[in-house]
Amino acid sequence: MFDFYNYIIIPMKIKQITNTPLSIEAIDALMRNTENCIETLSVDQINWPEEYPYKPEVKLRIAKGANEIYLQYDVREDQTMALVTEDNGRVWTDSCCEFFISFDESGYYNLEMNSIGKALLGFRKTKTDAEHASQEVMDSIRILTTMGNEPFAEIKGDNRWSLTVAIPMSAFFRHNITELDGLKGRFNAFKCGDDLSVPHFASLFPITVPTPNFHLEEFFGEIEF
Secondary structure (H helix, E strand, O other): OOOHHHHHHOOEEOEEOOOOOOOHHHHHHHHHOHHHOOOOEEOOEEOOOOOOOOOOEEEEEEEEOOOEEEEEEEEEEEEEEEOOOOOOOOHHHOOEEEEEEEEEOOEEEEEEEEOOOOEEEEEEEEOOEEEEOOHHHHHHOEEEEOOOOOOEEEEEEEEEEEEEEEEEHHHOOOOOOOOOOOOEEEEEEEEEOOOOOOOOEEEOOOOOOOOOOOOOHHHOEEEEO
């Protein structure tokens, strides 16, 4: 049984894999190198099984550089779609991977990315109270995807794809974080596809509310970089 209590009180400690700037391709390779011993997490909590029972297979790895957070999602699912072509668009309606993080009590950031690497980044206190990042900030987030960058309608089948993401600390635009080493926060990670023919809503840590809602800090787990 998933022990949410232990996830809350024991911070997930993130490994540093480089001290120097690297290309996103090099970061992707380092995170896949098993010798680096990066923990692989399963984004497999289906919190609303009666209405949304479908569970894609989603693996997540988190690492850090000198001043960047790295994410790597590996996805296997039956439906994949990417129609949103602009940053800060409705990427959650596509096949979408998400990472929410807070560093203090002032609010949290939600980073959401569709399978062709279009992203949304907001800072908010609630789901409806958002300030979106500027295009300059969005351009600073590097994303490598195996699905290319052209939009496509829903594909059905045994679909497998991945995203590797490098987030500079400057992208957290409502904070002035100058030191990543030792930084603590709270986070959750998600996989969704609101407008797919079979919608799904999966999370890393469980969420116990009646209807789908990822924007709830009380269900974040602890993280330490």
